[in-house]
Amino acid sequence: MSKAKKLLAGLAGCLAIGGVMLSSTATASEPEKSATKQVAKVGEKAPNFVLKDLDGKEHELAKYTADGKIVVLEWFNAECPFVKKHHTLNKTMYETHKAFKDKDVVWIAINSGAPGEQGTGVEFNKKAVKDFEMAYPLALDESGKVGRMYGAKTTPHMYVIDRNGILAYAGAIDNNRSARQVGDINYVKDALKALTSGETVATRETEAYGCSVKYGKKGG
Amino acid sequence: MGLHSRLQGLMLSFTLAGAAGAADVAQSEPEHARARLISEHAFAIPGETLALGVTFDIDQGWHLYWDGCNDSGFPIDIKLTLPDGWIAGGVQWPAPDRRYAAPGGLVLDHIYERRVTLIVPVQVPESAESSAGVNIAADVEWLVCKDACIPGFAELSVAIPVKPLHTDPVLTREAPLFEEARKAHPKPMRGGARAPYRITWEGSTMVIRGDSADVLSFYPQRECGRLVDRFTDPVSKEGVLRLRFKDGPETVRVQGVLDVRDRQGVRKGVYTLTWPATPMETRAGDTIHSMTKE
Numbered sequence: 417m418s419k420a421k422k423l424l425a426g427l428a429g430c431l432a433i434g435g436v437m438l439s440s441t442a443t444a445s446e447p448e449k450s451a452t453k454q455v456a457k458v459g460e461k462a463p464n465f466v467l468k469d470l471d472g473k474e475h476e477l478a479k480y481t482a483d484g485k486i487v488v489l490e491w492f493n494a495e496c497p498f499v500k501k502h503h504t505l506n507k508t509m510y511e512t513h514k515a516f517k518d519k520d521v522v523w524i525a526i527n528s529g530a531p532g533e534q535g536t537g538v539e540f541n542k543k544a545v546k547d548f549e550m551a552y553p554l555a556l557d558e559s560g561k562v563g564r565m566y567g568a569k570t571t572p573h574m575y576v577i578d579r580n581g582i583l584a585y586a587g588a589i590d591n592n593r594s595a596r597q598v599g600d601i602n603y604v605k606d607a608l609k610a611l612t613s614g615e616t617v618a619t620r621e622t623e624a625y626g627c628s629v630k631y632g633k634k635g636g
Numbered sequence: 637m638g639l640h641s642r643l644q645g646l647m648l649s650f651t652l653a654g655a656a657g658a659a660d661v662a663q664s665e666p667e668h669a670r671a672r673l674i675s676e677h678a679f680a681i682p683g684e685t686l687a688l689g690v691t692f693d694i695d696q697g698w699h700l701y702w703d704g705c706n707d708s709g710f711p712i713d714i715k716l717t718l719p720d721g722w723i724a725g726g727v728q729w730p731a732p733d734r735r736y737a738a739p740g741g742l743v744l745d746h747i748y749e750r751r752v753t754l755i756v757p758v759q760v761p762e763s764a765e766s767s768a769g770v771n772i773a774a775d776v777e778w779l780v781c782k783d784a785c786i787p788g789f790a791e792l793s794v795a796i797p798v799k800p801l802h803t804d805p806v807l808t809r810e811a812p813l814f815e816e817a818r819k820a821h822p823k824p825m826r827g828g829a830r831a832p833y834r835i836t837w838e839g840s841t842m843v844i845r846g847d848s849a850d851v852l853s854f855y856p857q858r859e860c861g862r863l864v865d866r867f868t869d870p871v872s873k874e875g876v877l878r879l880r881f882k883d884g885p886e887t888v889r890v891q892g893v894l895d896v897r898d899r900q901g902v903r904k905g906v907y908t909l910t911w912p913a914t915p916m917e918t919r920a921g922d923t924i925h926s927m928t929k930e
Contacts, residue, residue, distance in 0.1 A: 497786070533783070534783055534784050567742065594713075595777075596787065625708070630738075631743075
């Protein structure tokens with residue numbers, strides 16, 4: 417029963433629960449329109465940001481693109497089964513990063529969870545980086561500002577920014593929305609393959625899938 | 637603890653009510669949602685439709701996912717294994733509830749809480765021979781979430797006796813769950829003067845007018861990217877729902893569920909909302925969630 421085995425592995429450590437339950441009726445908790453501040457659009461200039469990673473190092477998008485780098489953003493929450501699917505059950509993120517890290521590709525994982533939400537905190541995330549063998553920086557975006565700017569909905573939610581700072585891809589990592597099985601198309605790999613060989617990205621936008629980003633309950 | 641002993645610990649078993657036989661189950665630990673494979677009828681009759689269902693008990697505060705336009709989560713997935721000649725129809729999804737997973741209108745999902753039963757109609761072949769029990773298996777996957785999400789799976793099975801033609805059907809003890817589920821199945825919208833909800837277009841805005849005391853909600857199921865704003869538009873003001881689409885009635889395609897409730901939130905009816913008004917290509921037997929939603 418390899419299926420069960422995989423699932424058990426995926427379940428390990430993802431049982432932390434906290435926070436307040438949101439209402440789920442048809443009429444309650446309407447969002448405030450003004451709170452949606454998504455700026456990022458595929459085909460347009462990716463909004464700049466500066467975030468510190470867990471080691472305190474600053475990462476500024478505009479500096480990377482000014483240096484001719486291609487930048488991958490990966491929305492991250494170590495306790496989300498869909499993140500585990502691509503970090504532990506399968507090594508999608510590790511392998512994709514590895515294949516392109518020497519080709520002017522900078523990969524940054526971002527955790528937009530608000531303090532106290534699932535999967536947050538510096539120490540916890542440092543441990544996750546180690547456990548997941550992540551060979552790239554992880555930055556905390558506790559205010560959710562960068563996440564909202566990019567319209568990051570899920571973990572994972574992937575963005576690829578080309579050398580000119582244009583958002584070239586936004587969406588899912590692959591084409592299988594299951595929490596266990598990987599798809600046969602890795603959209604980020606395809607986008608990076610195209611961009612590193614001077615071609616245009618064929619699939620520029622897909623629907624991301626995963627757990628919701630654990631933005632704070634107070635809105636933004 | 638080795639994997640083998642852990643798996644043994646996960647083995648549960650239960651008995652279906654009525655004449656439908658015992659079921660052995662491999663199921664993930666019952667973390668916040670528990671699945672059962674049930675039958676509405678105590679036995680199958682050749683040439684008739686047998687209603688099977690997967691029913692979930694969901695812990696308070698936790699939810700499962702509808703098969704529609706969701707920003708997060710994973711819809712319940714059911715794969716039936718049937719004897720030769722038996723044909724499963726499409727999964728019948730009850731209307732869900734809306735849920736914002738984040739304030740500020742960034743993550744919107746359609747979910748089920750407490751209890752949900754997904755019915756799968758099975759066509760029994762004319763040639764089915766009487767038997768003490770044919771084995772039907774269901775491989776079920778889901779994601780149950782509150783603030784955290786936990787994937788679940790179950791390998792369920794049930795033995796259904798086959799009785800000769802002209803036998804009177806007998807309901808199982810589970811039949812009320814089927815009735816309850818059907819109440820939340822979207823019904824086709826009636827057209828004409830007696831239609832309770834009238835659809836008109838203002839440019840590329842679909843306007844649905846109901847009773848001014850009603851609250852109308854639209855749950856997009858396919859063609860997810862066509863709505864201009866699927867966070868705020870799909871809940872009505874004063875009984876009028878205004879859905880802005882990226883293209884007009886000549887080219888737009890819409891498929892979803894219209895949920896009509898009174899101001900206290902009590903459901904009055906659910907309808908299939910499609911445009912063009914004729915039902916779009918149905919996806920019979922499609923129990924696997926599509927990879928892309930467009």
